[in-house]
Amino acid sequence: MDVLSLVGLLFGLVAILGGVVAKGSSVEALWNLAAFLIVVIGTLGATLVQTRVPVFLHAFRMFPWVFKPPRLDPRGMIKRIVDWSQISRKEGLLGLEDRSNREPDPFVRKGLQLLVDGAEPQTLRQILEFDLDNSESFDLQGARVFESMGIYSPTLGIIGAVMGLMAVMQNLAEPSKLGQGIAAAFVATIYGVGLANLFFLPVSNKLKSVVQARITHQTMLLEGLVAIAEGENPRNIENKLNGFIQG
Template identity: 70%
Template sequence: MDILSLIGITLGLVAVLGGSIAKGSGLGALWNAAAFLIVVLGTLGATLVQARLSVFMHGMRILPWAFKPPKVDNRATVEQIVEWSHVARKEGLLGLETLADEETDGFARKGLQLLVDGSEPQTIRQIMEADLDNREHFDLQGAKIFESMGIYAPTLGIVGAVMGLMAVMQNLADPSKLGAGIAAAFVATIYGIASANLLFLPVANKLKSIIQNRSQHQQMLMEGLIAIAEGENPRNIESKLSGFIHE
């Protein structure tokens, strides 16, 4: 669990809700159904127009990563790669076949199978790089779904505010309705700006960071498998991959 994401969301809510109370507006002033519909549904609609269905659904699937990132342990992976290299030196590349069948990570299993099949190091690099690049690109597209929401939400907030002011202008003859109408108009702006800067954009950036971390992990895995294919000494492989480990 990413405790910083939870703390950040909590602090953001406390800042907005607490600020409203401290200013004397109260929590009730922050709720307006019309503003909610304009900003939330409008933002969702604009995002759906922009994105392909597969990309949008992938973005929703990776959203939990912002709060519970996939576990990536570079140090443990280096140790595993060194162990594979020992097996390859003792039993040959065919000795990795059983390990490939037992491997749960699809990327690692694919690389091990390429080793078992006797693929050349350059061939392994080309195949795995293509797989890595495609996966990273697709993941980043999913993360950009929330970046787009962060762009559209403030604009829809302004639209909601303008529509609210239009309603106020229609009631100029009744001063009792002006204060509430103006307040409701600005609620839409709060929804748009707050959701963009406290949720959508931070989530997008957190997901991009996680995706980059996963890509570096897979890059390290690929380099280790290629080193095994080239017959490098396990000690040299460990030294080469140690640069990927950052505490």
């Protein structure tokens, strides 16, 4: 569980709600149906127009990573790679076949299977790098869905503010309707700017950092598998891969 994401979201809510109360208003003042429709539904509509269906669905499958990112254990992976290297030196690459069949991670299983099949180091690198590039590109497209929402929502907030002021101007002769129009104008701006800076953009950046961490982890695995294919000494492989560990 990513505690910082939970704490950050809580701080954002406290900042907005607490600020409203501290300014002498009420929490209920932040709710306005017209502003919600203009900003939230409008932002969603604009995002749907620019995004392919697979990417949009993938973005929301990735969203839980903000609070519970995929578990990565680089030290444990290095130990496994060194073990595979020792097996390959004692039993040959075919000795890894059983490990390959029992491996749950598709990327790891594919790499081990390539080793078992006797793929040349350069061929193994090219195949796995192609998979990595495609995976990274698709994941980053998913993260950018939230970035797009963060770009659109402030603009929709401005549109909501203008529409609220238009309603005010059309009802100058009816003072009872002025308050509703002005409220919609200000609340729409809060929705647009607040959602962008406290939710959409932070979510996008967090997902990008998770994607980068996964790619670094898989790159480490790739280098280890290539080193095994090249017949490097297990100790040298371990020393090389330790350079990927951060902190």
